[in-house]
Amino acid sequence: MTKIVILTGAGISAESGLGTFRDEDGLWAQHRIEDVATPEGFARNPALVQAFYNARRAQAAEARPNPAHVALARLEAEHEGEVLVITQNVDGLHEAAGSRNVLHMHGQLDRALCHACGHRWPAPDEMRIEDACPDCGRCQTRPDVVWFGEIPYGMDRIDPALVEADIFAAIGTSGNVYPAAAYGQHARRMGAHTVELNLEVSTASRDFAEHRRGPASEVVPLWVEEILKG
Ligand code: APR
Numbered sequence: 001m002t003k004i005v006i007l008t009g010a011g012i013s014a015e016s017g018l019g020t021f022r023d024e025d026g027l028w029a030q031h032r033i034e035d036v037a038t039p040e041g042f043a044r045n046p047a048l049v050q051a052f053y054n055a056r057r058a059q060a061a062e063a064r065p066n067p068a069h070v071a072l073a074r075l076e077a078e079h080e081g082e083v084l085v086i087t088q089n090v091d092g093l094h095e096a097a098g099s100r101n102v103l104h105m106h107g108q109l110d111r112a113l114c115h116a117c118g119h120r121w122p123a124p125d126e127m128r129i130e131d132a133c134p135d136c137g138r139c140q141t142r143p144d145v146v147w148f149g150e151i152p153y154g155m156d157r158i159d160p161a162l163v164e165a166d167i168f169a170a171i172g173t174s175g176n177v178y179p180a181a182a183y184g185q186h187a188r189r190m191g192a193h194t195v196e197l198n199l200e201v202s203t204a205s206r207d208f209a210e211h212r213r214g215p216a217s218e219v220v221p222l223w224v225e226e227i228l229k230g
Helices: 039-044 046-062 067-078 093-097 155-164 180-189 216-229
Strands: 004-008 083-087 102-104 107-114 120-122 141-145 167-171 193-198 210-213
Touching: 004 067, 004 180, 039 046, 046 107, 046 141, 067 083, 067 093, 067 216, 083 155, 155 180, 167 180, 167 216, 180 193, 193 216, 210 216
Parallel strands: 004 083, 004 167, 083 102, 167 193, 193 210
Antiparallel strands: 107 120, 107 141
């Protein structure tokens, strides 16, 4: 039974109306990373950081899964072997489509995290810095997303999954942010067949044995169909 590990990035949610980061009109063209996506930015101006993620949370709540998310959920349901989705996305569209085995390595917009004690709880629609932590009572509520300079979640599960993978696919990610950017290279060295499904050539493209170019909503369902047919 083949084990399939899939890494997803912002490109898979683009056709659900959620902006990517590094495309021409992406989030990082409109906001400075150091202001809204670092612990230092949060220390300097927590209200600005909360406003940025409150807006993203509201957008994500309106978004619906597209055929690429749906195809990955179908793959998990119908493939006779493990399917793990490792996502860099903080939206909940994989789960909304029906995927169950999802690892959010960069956290989730719908979770709150206490920057002081590490306690986590479901995020309110509007997060405010004066919201007290339900556990320690201090007021350092932040979105439960992994910022630049922080260690991604689930590394203990990801490493063995890459070693054991028979197929590793990366979908809609530009290959600029580590450690995820190195997963194709790592999985390939460990013996997996590697395939990249992306709109365009990415920084990590050379690490993949196979490439499918096009919008995720088109190329992912076709790829899933092929895998399920064997
Ligand atoms: N279908 C497939 N691919 C697409 C589509 C689409 N419809 N639209 C865009 N893409 C591709 C782009 O060509 C690009 O290669 O998706 C990729 C998106 O890249 P980024 O914006 O860099 O997003 P991502 O790789 O997920 O970023 C990684 O960076 O800022 C951090 O934490 C943030 O998780 C994020 C990480």
